[in-house]
Amino acid sequence: MKVGILGATGAVGQKFIRLLQNHPWFEICALGASERSAGKRYKQAANWVEDVPLPNHIAEMTVATCEPSAFSEVDFVFSGLDSSVATAIEGAFARAGIPVISNAKNYRMDNSVPLLVPEVNPEHIALIQSQSFTEDGSGWIVTNPNCVAVPLSLALNPLHKEFGIETVVLTTMQAVSGAGYPGVPSLDILGNVVPFISGEEPKIAPETQKLLATLNNGELDEPHFALQATATRVPSINGHMISATVKFKRTPKNINEVKEAIQSWENPIAELNLPSSPSEVIKLHEEERYPQPRLHADQEGGMQLHMGRLRMAEVFDISFVAMAHNTIRGAAGGAILNAELLYKKGILK
Template identity: 65%
Template sequence: MAQFKVGILGATGAVGQKFIRLLQNHEWFKIEALGASERSAGKSYKQAANWIESIPMPEDVSGIEVRNCTASEFGDVDFVFSGLDSSVATEVEADFAKAGIPVISNAKNYRTDPTVPLLVPEVNPDHISMIDKQTFTEDGSGWIVTNPNCVAVPLVMSLKPLYDNFGIKSVILTSMQAISGAGYPGVPSLDILGNVVPFIGGEEPKIAAEPLKLLGRLNDGVLQHADFPIQATATRVPVLNGHMLSIAVQLEKEADAEEVKKALKEWKSPIGDLKLPSAPNFPLNVFDDDFYPQPRLHADSQKGMQTAIGRVRNSNVLSISYIAMAHNTIRGAAGGAILNAELLVKKNYIK
């Protein structure tokens, strides 16, 4: 496989740093350029970044000169990953796409655009054909693909086998979200130590809407969203990594806990035969032990790319309930975006 030159936008932030860490020694992708705000541009990455990852800053990026996040300064890359803040992502990502530089974004800004794929490769790989409807460039060379909210990923990974096998009428969930999901410096210590914060601004609408796009079906090139209500409560808990969800589902076709567990365990990833470097060998891990999954024990499973499921049981209110958990900054952010890029290489959208 040819090696592609990659740029990272928002490289000094928490998501940008995670991109840098995960791209070390990647088989297909090599970091060529780093972009950040004007105050960082012109400095070496070592000077510009307050490095918060748990490994030392990689030497091969520490001396790279940080660039402004403008397409004219990234003409030497094949595509960019965007870890930009939503306050600037709309204009910056569009400018890159219009310049013929594909954008694989972690930002929320284009997730609801009807021509932009909201992508989890194991759930909706066929949605990448939506790229063909984008009009950033006449020749189709520039486009945008997004990955979902960090809660939507384990939610939709767990719902996909149920949706396909039984259908879904409604979902109620409470998320217990790790503090790393708030970025850096994140949640004040006096708010979160020994405490649970029962609301995260802006999260619940995304959790309710994004799975419906992800589970949607293409009909003559037009995406028809799944149609069932999702009631979400988003909370912040004193856990470093790993968003845990307590989920209850009303199925269209009634099934008991053993049937649901069987469907989850027997589910096959549609990208399993593509040999993508970041794809987990076992995307779902269904536990029989009622004490699992736990963020501290399982968030890093399969290099942080696995969704863990446990406590599958019959519900006294809806059909079924269970726990799902995934690493929020890897599977739910930078790692998910890198997996998206790998799929786009395999499907010849990145050339």
């Protein structure tokens, strides 16, 4: 399929370009960015920050404005747009009959828009049918969650199914790559921890609850549990870490019952053999020092969730640490996996 990338010069747009190289199903055919970049060759418009060479054929492509008329040849677009412009631009593409698979936050909480992590809630793609961007249903929007809600929902999903979640208290330790480029000033983060990330904490609870919702007769029945989050920025490069303590509706007998719930969980999309899907979605580490972002964030192509420090808690029921690559699993890679699911299910065609 022919795909376009909106916000192609930004950090998420660059990650899309990197991950889509040699993809078996998708080929980049159009790049969009701001008017400042439009008309330039990509190598002139973008400050390439990925740690692999910029592909030659991408470097020579001409960047267009983010208007549907400039993307008439594509089958769908990935959006790495900034939230300040995403609402209008993504909506315009959907109304023009061009499907949008977005990393932006703007449409995540719309009741008709799937907020999707394929291993958690693949059935939510049915919400697309309720969208009204076009009369024939050709234009629609699907989003992937915030870079913390992705690993949190993956970790909580098997636990919620087995025990039911009542309360979650968590602290995130978020890598500097999550701030984009140029990101956090060096004097603010080197040898330091910043105990607040603007706009981050309010997303975590509602997005996680939407992801864990049950689809009943075309509507989402969301679980209602209390979640208190503290989001911090730490001087790691890639890999957002979560330290969580959870109270369940049904208290586990022991930690082995909790481990069994995680290890016996079955991936609902395993049989689809999606190119970006990790062979082992959840890696449960027994070594007390694991997971660590530097050692584990890139495993399974950056698409694996790592859990560790799983133990019974003195306060609430259990505690654990979870970690995933924020710009791959939590951003561009997650959006590509969404597209693969939609393609395999016949919604992208």
